[in-house]
Amino acid sequence: MTAILGRSGCGKTTLMNVLTSNNRDLEASGNIYVNRVPVGSAISNFSAYVRQEDIFVGELTILEHLNFRARIQFADLDQAERDRRIQKSLKDFELKEVEHTQIGIPDLKKTLSGGERKRLSLASEILSNPKILFCDEPTTGLDSTMALKVMEVLLKLSKNGMTIVCSIHQPSSKIISIFSHLILMSKGEFAYFGSYAESITFVEKLNRPVPPLYNPADHYLGPSIYVKKSFEKK
Ligand SMILES: Nc1ncnc2c1ncn2[C@@H]1O[C@H](COP(=O)(O)OP(=O)(O)O)[C@@H](O)[C@H]1O
Numbered sequence: 001m002t003a004i005l006g007r008s009g010c011g012k013t014t015l016m017n018v019l020t021s022n023n024r025d026l027e028a029s030g031n032i033y034v035n036r037v038p039v040g041s042a043i044s045n046f047s048a049y050v051r052q053e054d055i056f057v058g059e060l061t062i063l064e065h066l067n068f069r070a071r072i073q074f075a076d077l078d079q080a081e082r083d084r085r086i087q088k089s090l091k092d093f094e095l096k097e098v099e100h101t102q103i104g105i106p107d108l109k110k111t112l113s114g115g116e117r118k119r120l121s122l123a124s125e126i127l128s129n130p131k132i133l134f135c136d137e138p139t140t141g142l143d144s145t146m147a148l149k150v151m152e153v154l155l156k157l158s159k160n161g162m163t164i165v166c167s168i169h170q171p172s173s174k175i176i177s178i179f180s181h182l183i184l185m186s187k188g189e190f191a192y193f194g195s196y197a198e199s200i201t202f203v204e205k206l207n208r209p210v211p212p213l214y215n216p217a218d219h220y221l222g223p224s225i226y227v228k229k230s231f232e233k234k
């Protein structure tokens with residue numbers, strides 16, 4: 001599980017768009033490697049991307065939505081296989097109990113909680129059984145309990161072998177500690193890429209150790225780190 005952390009506007013979404021070949025307006029160069037193998041835009045054959053905003057037809061129920069998605073995306077699979085994937089997704093994201101609930105429209109006809117909506121977005125993308133899952137700020141806009149729940153479900157998927165890459169905004173210390181790896185971004189570039197544990201020693205070496213009882217994520221995004229010249233490339 002890798003977290004992409006950085007202030008708003010530092011390029012988290014742009015990086016994920018490029019990695020998933022969704023960079024429509026932005027010119028990008030280079031190649032995309034998976035396990036050192038150049039794959040380019042073929043990465044989309046075995047990865048999925050959950051954007052920050054979810055778009056649903058509010059009149060559908062959760063089950064209807066997943067069925068609709070599966071029938072469009074997997075026209076070549078038989079219905080039994082589609083049903084198997086849908087049931088697995090509902091179970092993985094703990095949506096079985098609300099499968100017949102209408103999705104609703106935020107602010108107009110609210111039915112699902114924010115956490116359930118986000119879990120449904122993830123459940124829809126997981127139907128394709130991706131090897132790599134990219135999620136843009138899956139916890140933004142959720143309260144801490146719902147955010148933790150979403151992250152715990154992602155952690156479960158990662159333990160079953162899925163590679164998860166999440167951009168994340170203001171994670172709690174509990175949420176940031178779920179990640180094994182961390183990318184810190186500043187002005188469109190990597191400031192750090194390594195294990196979460198080693199990020200603590202990394203800032204120590206910059207003479208900006210994480211203060212005792214302080215959330216490392218808050219510290220990394222705080223002014224005491226960002227004024228440090230060596231932390232920024234330019
Ligand atoms: N590596 C880059 N080179 C040039 N422009 C970039 C780069 N990364 C991001 N940008 C630009 O910076 C802006 C904010 O990026 P965005 O990815 O939305 O940030 P975030 O998701 O971290 O809030 C966008 O206008 C984007 O085009």
Ligand SMILES: [Mg+2]
Pocket residue numbers: 012013014136
């Ligand atoms: Mg963004």
